[in-house]
Amino acid sequence: MLRHPTFFEDEAEAPILLLNHGYLTPESAPAALARTSTWVASSGVTIDPNFAFDDEAPVTRIIERDVERAFCGEVCQAALTKVLAHVGHKVGDYGQGMSYAAGFLLMFLEPEVVAQLVLAFDQEERYIPGYWRAEAVKFNVDARVLGAMVGQFFGPLMGNLMEKGVLPQNFTQKWFVGLGIQVLHYEALMTFWENFLVQGYEWLFKFGLSMFMVVGEPLSQASTTAQMYELLRLDNAVANDDIRAAAVQGAVEMEVEGEFSSTIVNLRHHIYTTEVKPALDAAAAYAAEAAAADAADGGDSDYDEDFVDCAVCENNMPDVYCKTCKLAVCGMCMPKLVAKAACSPDHDVVSENVVELAIAAKAAASADVDDVADQMAGLALDDSSAADASAEAASAEAAADDGAADGAADTADGAAVAATDAAVAE
Amino acid sequence: YTVVLIGDSAVGKSNLLSRFTRDEFSLESKSTIGVEFATRSISTDDGKVLKAQIWDTAGQERYRAITSAYYRGAVGALLVYDISKYETFSNVERWLKELRDHAENHIEVMLVGNKSDLRHLRVVMTEDAEAFAQENGISFIETSALDASNVEEAFSSILTKIYEKVSRKSMNSDAAGSGKTKPMANNASKVIVVDNENDDAAPAKKKKCC
Numbered sequence: 239m240l241r242h243p244t245f246f247e248d249e250a251e252a253p254i255l256l257l258n259h260g261y262l263t264p265e266s267a268p269a270a271l272a273r274t275s276t277w278v279a280s281s282g283v284t285i286d287p288n289f290a291f292d293d294e295a296p297v298t299r300i301i302e303r304d305v306e307r308a309f310c311g312e313v314c315q316a317a318l319t320k321v322l323a324h325v326g327h328k329v330g331d332y333g334q335g336m337s338y339a340a341g342f343l344l345m346f347l348e349p350e351v352v353a354q355l356v357l358a359f360d361q362e363e364r365y366i367p368g369y370w371r372a373e374a375v376k377f378n379v380d381a382r383v384l385g386a387m388v389g390q391f392f393g394p395l396m397g398n399l400m401e402k403g404v405l406p407q408n409f410t411q412k413w414f415v416g417l418g419i420q421v422l423h424y425e426a427l428m429t430f431w432e433n434f435l436v437q438g439y440e441w442l443f444k445f446g447l448s449m450f451m452v453v454g455e456p457l458s459q460a461s462t463t464a465q466m467y468e469l470l471r472l473d474n475a476v477a478n479d480d481i482r483a484a485a486v487q488g489a490v491e492m493e494v495e496g497e498f499s500s501t502i503v504n505l506r507h508h509i510y511t512t513e514v515k516p517a518l519d520a521a522a523a524y525a526a527e528a529a530a531a532d533a534a535d536g537g538d539s540d541y542d543e544d545f546v547d548c549a550v551c552e553n554n555m556p557d558v559y560c561k562t563c564k565l566a567v568c569g570m571c572m573p574k575l576v577a578k579a580a581c582s583p584d585h586d587v588v589s590e591n592v593v594e595l596a597i598a599a600k601a602a603a604s605a606d607v608d609d610v611a612d613q614m615a616g617l618a619l620d621d622s623s624a625a626d627a628s629a630e631a632a633s634a635e636a637a638a639d640d641g642a643a644d645g646a647a648d649t650a651d652g653a654a655v656a657a658t659d660a661a662v663a664e
Numbered sequence: 665y666t667v668v669l670i671g672d673s674a675v676g677k678s679n680l681l682s683r684f685t686r687d688e689f690s691l692e693s694k695s696t697i698g699v700e701f702a703t704r705s706i707s708t709d710d711g712k713v714l715k716a717q718i719w720d721t722a723g724q725e726r727y728r729a730i731t732s733a734y735y736r737g738a739v740g741a742l743l744v745y746d747i748s749k750y751e752t753f754s755n756v757e758r759w760l761k762e763l764r765d766h767a768e769n770h771i772e773v774m775l776v777g778n779k780s781d782l783r784h785l786r787v788v789m790t791e792d793a794e795a796f797a798q799e800n801g802i803s804f805i806e807t808s809a810l811d812a813s814n815v816e817e818a819f820s821s822i823l824t825k826i827y828e829k830v831s832r833k834s835m836n837s838d839a840a841g842s843g844k845t846k847p848m849a850n851n852a853s854k855v856i857v858v859d860n861e862n863d864d865a866a867p868a869k870k871k872k873c874c
Binding site: 253306333408410412416521528 | 699701734736
């Protein structure tokens with residue numbers, strides 16, 4: 239897109255170029271294009287010269303909005319829309335980091351190449367599969383892995399951050415999911431990406447560790463949550479381009495032991511098993527319980543009878559209905575369901591009267607909660623505190639009697655937070 | 665007090681935050697990756713300074729168990745939708761459920777219909793949103809981060825409500841557990857009122873006159 243005659247005019251105010259800081263200019267464009275011309279080869283990703291965009295790929299609302307929040311001009315917006323719709327459709331999900339990654343690459347590479355690269359990031363194990371999801375479990379695991387490494391190398395710092403609500407699964411999003419684009423100025427960002435393309439997720443961990451080498455000292459002196467977040471996103475209030483460059487350079491120069499990758503893989507396994515899976519299981523059990531409690535109320539919950547969402551992403555309108563699975567699903571999620579073998583191409587799938595069929599299934603479901611509670615949990619909205627009560631057994635009676643949203647229960651978690659808040663107030 | 669901004673993507677959460685904390689608005693704002701965080705203090709009618717920590721979250725993420733960290737410790741939530749996009753209002757129910765699943769039980773919730781400046785594009789009627797809020801026992805306001813209308817009011821109203829809830833709770837602490845008083849927390853240390861203290865927060869501003 240840099241080659242487009244009106245690029246710099248159109249995109250002077252583009253959000254994606256917020257941290258350009260004078261790196262990309264009409265004068266520097268040829269050099270930038272020369273520099274990036276080797277990126278595909280160095281990534282080792284196989285590019286199909288006969289690649290064609292999937293014209294049927296749906297453009298969801300979130301893609302439309304993210305495109306507008308990356309570029310300003312129609313040329314760039316159209317190209318980015320095409321790439322995101324294609325990749326989103328192929329992946330069967332969408333994560334907002336995708337729009338920045340694709341947008342960044344589009345400035346230097348052809349849309350057909352960008353689509354294949356971005357798809358490779360999501361599909362090749364060495365990159366970041368599973369990061370760009372509405373519920374990004376794999377990213378969440380990796381964030382905690384980095385947190386564990388920081389805990390190992392930087393003493394009590396990680397614990398102090400977590401006490402203030404500064405959690406790796408929050409602050410690493412801009413580094414891992416957003417691939418540095420909201421954090422680094424472009425000069426440093428180019429180096430970040432050159433290394434990411436070659437090293438994949440290992441680079442992200444190096445960068446994460448390097449960030450702590452650069453901001454670890456001020457972080458340990460920061461007293462408020464706000465100050466900590468400012469440092470971790472290299473905000474202009476506390477950082478400049480020298481600091482940003484140092485964070486990248488630190489990662490470039492970082493010598494990791496030969497086992498770096500297997501250390502990460504082992505930690506991933508450990509953290510998934512001990513932290514993430516139990517949380518997911520608990521959430522699933524809770525959702526099933528809430529749905530059951532809801533149905534036990536007589537099934538008269540106040541969700542809109544005429545409104546049905548995709549049973550998987552719970553975000554888009556459903557496009558198809560599988561009569562075999564009794565599920566209404568959007569076009570983006572259907573491939574995912576098939577990939578997980580939850581649905582199969584030989585099932586009876588229809589694309590007409592989808593909402594009506596789904597509503598009928600919903601009515602049937604309330605009669606047979608056990609079967610579908612898990613799938614339908616997201617659709618059922620409890621209209622009393624019954625769901626809360628079932629989870630907060632300690633004070634179930636009082637809350638259920640009141641039938642109000644605010645039960646009397648407080649959690650152990652809440653008490654811990656209260657203590658933290660009190661410390662903040664000091 | 666910790667307050668979270670939640671709601672669908674691109675409804676204007678980040679701009680509400682920047683309007684409230686820095687009096688800034690940007691039409692070309694970037695999408696939020698992860699979380700943003702800002703603080704500001706306001707003063708109540710009785711002269712107390714309430715310090716608010718506001719978490720701005722990415723709208724796409726439907727945080728379930730693994731990432732419900734956003735909600736941890738939050739005593740208030742502004743649930744934002746866009747008055748010109750019906751889908752964002754339809755999804756309010758699900759965000760509310762999300763809050764009920766992951767936030768603490770007593771969280772004060774305010775439904776916020778943002779982009780009220782887009783009158784000609786309105787598709788969500790004020791009455792519908794009002795009725796929904798009433799049914800669900802939450803408060804409601806329409807705002808425009810662009811022209812700043814009601815932004816100050818939205819934040820100060822929820823903060824005042826939290827403050828009142830907390831004060832009531834400490835006054836009624838003897839009655840806690842009787843069922844009908846619905847105490848907002850068992851642990852009184854959650855009540856934090858910072859008196860006339862402005863360390864890292866922006867100075868308390870006077871409420872705008874309309």
